Structure formats: structure tokens, C-alpha cells
Amino acid sequence: MKKARIGVIGCGNISDIYLKNSLNHEILEVSACSDLIRERAEEKSQKYSIPRTCQTEELLNDPDIDIVLNLTTPPYHAEICLSALNAGKHVYVEKPLALSRKDGQKILQTARENGLLVGSAPDTFMGAGIQTCRRLIDEGRIGDLVGANAFMMGHGHENWHPDPAFYYQPGGGPMFDMGPYYLTALVSLMGPVKRVTGSTGMAFKERTITSQARFGEKIKVKVPTHVTGLLDFENGAIGCIITSFDVWKSHQTGIEIYGTLGSLEVPDPNAFKGPVKIFRPEAGQWEVIPLKGGPTGNARGIGLADMAHALNAQRAHRANGEMAFHVLDIMHGIHEASVDGKHIQLKSRCKRPEPSARNIYP
Ligand SMILES: NC(=O)c1ccc[n+]([C@@H]2O[C@H](COP(=O)([O-])OP(=O)(O)OC[C@H]3O[C@@H](n4cnc5c(N)ncnc54)[C@H](O)[C@@H]3O)[C@@H](O)[C@H]2O)c1
Known part of the structure; x- marks a missing residue:
């Protein structure tokens, strides 16, 4: 090696x-x-x-x-x-x-x-949580994919990050900051997106830092902070994503994926584990599925290790630039759609990465 x-x-x-x-x-x-x-x-x-x-x-x-x-x-x-x-x-x-x-x-x-x-990054989709969902989808346990909802709503990072101004500048905002976790999870589970539309807003034009190092400093907000997007996946499924730094509290968190045979609760895509639950009408209730197929701890960097293995083995790596570009394209599409008042056809596509393999995580 x-x-x-x-x-x-x-x-x-x-x-x-x-x-x-x-x-x-x-x-x-x-x-x-x-x-x-x-x-x-x-x-x-x-x-x-x-x-x-x-x-x-x-x-x-x-x-x-x-x-x-x-x-x-x-x-x-x-x-x-x-x-x-x-x-x-x-x-x-x-x-x-x-x-x-x-x-x-x-x-x-x-x-x-x-x-x-x-x-x-992100490489959280390589964790046991999302990899378990991947296996359930690939085994057809929820049937053909119908749709998905993905919600990340909170009040921003200025209460904990020591230097949070970049979250409110281009490249920041809830979609460019947190969207990659949710969209990468969705794309890795459901495949690429062909068309998007969306609406964006900004409820607070200024933020006050309450974390220690810069306590009391003001940040001018330069990007939308409440972003709702609709995603038409290439396979026909329809997704909705909301990312927000303008919401104090919400019960709607995480990702759900709906299929013709059942529904799937996907764990927090900003982590490597979390409960995976499946609902099938014949069971009549949500069933917890044990996690397998990836790390469960905070394994950030596993995508880098996988890339190093891929270099040795001359194979494709999972957290790759093509998928990251497709996610970037989706995020821009949602913002543009809001300004232009229309659907945006995406030009980029990517393959679903291979499921995680045991030899890439310690
Ligand atoms: N903080 C988190 O929890 C977190 C989580 C996931 C992802 N990220 C991502 O990680 C990246 C970094 O975030 P962070 O929170 O560590 O930010 P940070 O501000 O704490 O650290 C960034 C560091 O990069 C240095 N830097 C900037 N430009 C440089 C340059 N041209 N050459 C050399 N050094 C340079 C800065 O001096 C700083 O020390 C961002 O893209 C962020 O989205 C952060």
C-alpha cells in the first residue's frame, strides 16, 4: 500500500x-x-x-x-x-x-x-446511516422512488463558530453551507437531478455574533438565508429541500424518502449514524433497521482516505468532484430559479458513487 x-x-x-x-x-x-x-x-x-x-x-x-x-x-x-x-x-x-x-x-x-x-466533502454519505438507507433502496424495500423531503432549519452559526462571518457571504448561507450534506445524501441515494426551481428570502439583514471570540460584532448578511427548492430527479422522483438560518425551531428535520412500497426515514446527513426507519404498509408501523455498511463515529476524512485507496487501486473514488459539482449546480439552480421565476434545467449529471466498502474505514 x-x-x-x-x-x-x-x-x-x-x-x-x-x-x-x-x-x-x-x-x-x-x-x-x-x-x-x-x-x-x-x-x-x-x-x-x-x-x-x-x-x-x-x-x-x-x-x-x-x-x-x-x-x-x-x-x-x-x-x-x-x-x-x-x-x-x-x-x-x-x-x-x-x-x-x-x-x-x-x-x-x-x-x-x-x-x-x-x-x-461531504463524506458523511459514506457513513453507516446513509449506507444502510442505500442498501434498503437498492434492495427495492421501498419500491420505485416517488419523492423526498429534506429539511435543515435553524438560526445560523453565530452562536458557536468563533469566526462566523463567512456563513453570511457568497459561498455561505444555509444552502451553500448545509445543502451539500442534504443534497449529496439525496443524490447518492436517488441519483442525479435534472430540473430545479425554488424561492429564497432573507429575514434578517444583520446578525450579531454571540460566540466568545467576536462577541457583539455585527455581520452584514449578503446571501439568502431561507431557501426552498424543488428537485426533479432524473428517475422521476420529486424532492423538496428547505435550508434556513431564519427559523428559531422546527419539528421538521432530516430527510424522508418515499417509494411505491413504503417510506424511509434517513438519519441526519451531517453525521455518520442515526436512526434508520422503514414503514411498509404490511407492517403497519415504522420499523428500526440496524445500521451497517459504514462507520458510525465522526469519520470526517473517510472520503479523503477512500481517494487515497482509489489512487492505489486505480478505481473511482466516492466523494468525488463530479458529484460535488452536480450539487453546486443544483444549489445555484435553486437560487437562480428564485430570481428568474422559472424552472432551471441542469446541465450537469453524476453517477451514484459505489456503496462504501469495509476496507476503507478503520
Ligand atoms: N466548522 C465546521 O464545523 C465545519 C463543518 C463542516 C465543514 N466545514 C467547512 O470547512 C471549511 C473551513 O471551515 P472552518 O470552520 O474550519 O473555517 P475557519 O475560518 O475556522 O478556518 C479556515 C482557515 O483557513 C485559513 N485560510 C483561509 N484562506 C487561506 C489561504 N488562502 N491560505 C491558507 N490558509 C487560509 C484561515 O486562516 C483559517 O484558519 C469551510 O468550507 C466550511 O464550510 C466547516
């Missing part, structure tokens, strides 16, 4: 779980890390025994790095991905893949031209 040497760019909030989990994957070796704020890289380097901290430019030009793990904030995703690919490195990026479709396409095209891989 050839280890993949990882260079981490962006040592903020989410980097801890990646760095912690990378220690559990024999195939991953974190060789260097960088951050605009050097102390952050130094802190992570000490905490996780990373051999080297350096400037981003240096990391990008290091011939001993195979994959750049891009954990910067969304406005920098495309720039860092493109620099990495142009420097001959594979790249795995946090969600969303990029801010614009144009940048997303450029990333995929540059990778193709250079024979390199693009991977992208």
Missing part, C-alpha cells in the same frame, strides 16, 4: 477532526500544513505531530506532497484547488467545491487535463 502524503491548507475549526482521524488511516500521512495565520498551522503541527509547517506557496511546490487537503473557507476553495492541481497535486476540498459553477468546472477540467483527482 502506497501512503498518500497530505498537505493541509487551512488549519481552522474543521481541521482538528481531519487531523485526528487521519491518524486512524494507515494510507494517509500528513506531511505538512499551512495557514494564512501561521500560529494556527504551528498549533496543529504540534498537536498532531505534523513534521512541517510552511507557507502555502511552499506547500504547493513541495514535490513530496501527493494530495492537498483544502480546508480554507469557501471563497478560497477554487483558488487553492487550482493552484494545487496546476502544481501537479490531487486535491480534496471541503464543501462547497467552489463559489461559482464556472470555477467548479475549471477545477474539474484542470484535473482532467493533468490526470489528477478531485475529491470533495
